[in-house]
Amino acid sequence: MTLKIYSFGGGQMVEAMLRAALKKKVITPETTGVTDISSDRVNYLTDTYHIQASQQPDWTAVENADLVILGVRPQDNWQEIMKELVAHHYQKDVLSIIAGVTVAQLSSQEDLFAITRIIPNTLTDVAMGYSGVVKNNRANQTVIEDFLNSFGKVDYIDESLLDVFTGYGVAGPNYIYNFLISFTNAGVLAGMPRQQANKLALENLRAAAAFVEQxxxxxxxxxxxxxxxxxxxxxxxHELDKSTFSAGIENAVLAAVKRTKELGKQNKGD
Structure with missing residues (x-):
């Protein structure tokens, strides 16, 4: 199934999702529209992906879309976009990546919409990792999953856990990168050439994860x-147990979750 997509906002996260979906042929350049206030961004998206990008919304494309993405910033006037969707009789799926704006807030604009809120993963280019997903009962799960599965996996969670999901799941690769750096450096410190140490570290990580899973x-x-x-x-x-290895990871996750909540309050103006 090839989806017709229209995105309000063409920032880096939207670009990453569309790039992966285009690569998997879930969407095509001809049926993918984006509006962004930046002319430089519009030109870049058009030249790079040959999608239908413009500074003003193409409401014909919006009305024909299977899925509309809200990819604007929290401080932008997303409420006005919702009102325009109502005015143009759009009643299909709306996918929001706006930080701090809940499904209830999006739904309250007009009780018409199939709303899905996601926290996208940061591994879209390798189509791995989970995106945290919250939806109302009108959302078309098939359409949503066709799109989201093009750049990773879907994890349906309670909306109250989105901050935890962000600080733990979305930031998760950062913890792994730090482990890989430290583990590689340990091999170099012990006398192994860096390229070989990095190769062994990556293979150990892949193999250990596969063994746990299998x-x-x-x-x-x-x-x-x-x-x-x-x-x-x-x-x-014994040496690891004496170190702050476990506590360091735990404290990093808790700090990331705390910061996510702080940013959410700032976005809401609290």
Whole structure:
């Protein structure tokens, strides 16, 4: 199924989603429209992806769209966009990536809309990672998932968990990147060439994740298997247990969640 998409806003997150969907042929340049206030942005999107971009909305394209994306900033007048959608009798799916604006707020503009709110993942270019999704009962799950699955996986969550999802799930790759840097540096410190250390770190990460998923075992069980008495593994484990490794990760996640909530309050003007 090829979807007709129209986005209000053509920022980096919208671009990343559209780029992935175009790559998977879920959408086509001819049936993908974007409006953005920046002429530079419009020219860039048109030249790069050959989509139908303009500074003013193409309401014919909007009316024919299977899915309208709200990709504007929280401080922009998204309420006016919703009113215009009503005026143009749009009654299909609306997908919002506006930070801090709830499904209830979007729905309250007019009780017509199939509303889905998402927190997109940051791994769209490799079509992996979960996007956090909240929807009302009018949302067309098939349309939404056809689009979202083009750049990752869908995780339906309670809206009250979106801040946690952002600080933990969306920021998750950052924690992994930091681990990879530290693990690679440890190999270099021990005497291994950096390129080889990085290669081994990546393969260990991929293989360990696959083993946890395929075996169904808790990671602690796998540690017990690897850590023989008086051996290399248990010696390394002893040093990790003495360090702030676990607490550092936990504190980073809690700080990220806290900051997400702070930004949400700022966006709402609290």
């Amino acid at each position: 075996s169904g075992k808790h990671p602690a069980e796998l540690l017990d298997i690897n850590n023989s008495a008086g051996g290399v593994g248990i010696t390394a484990q």
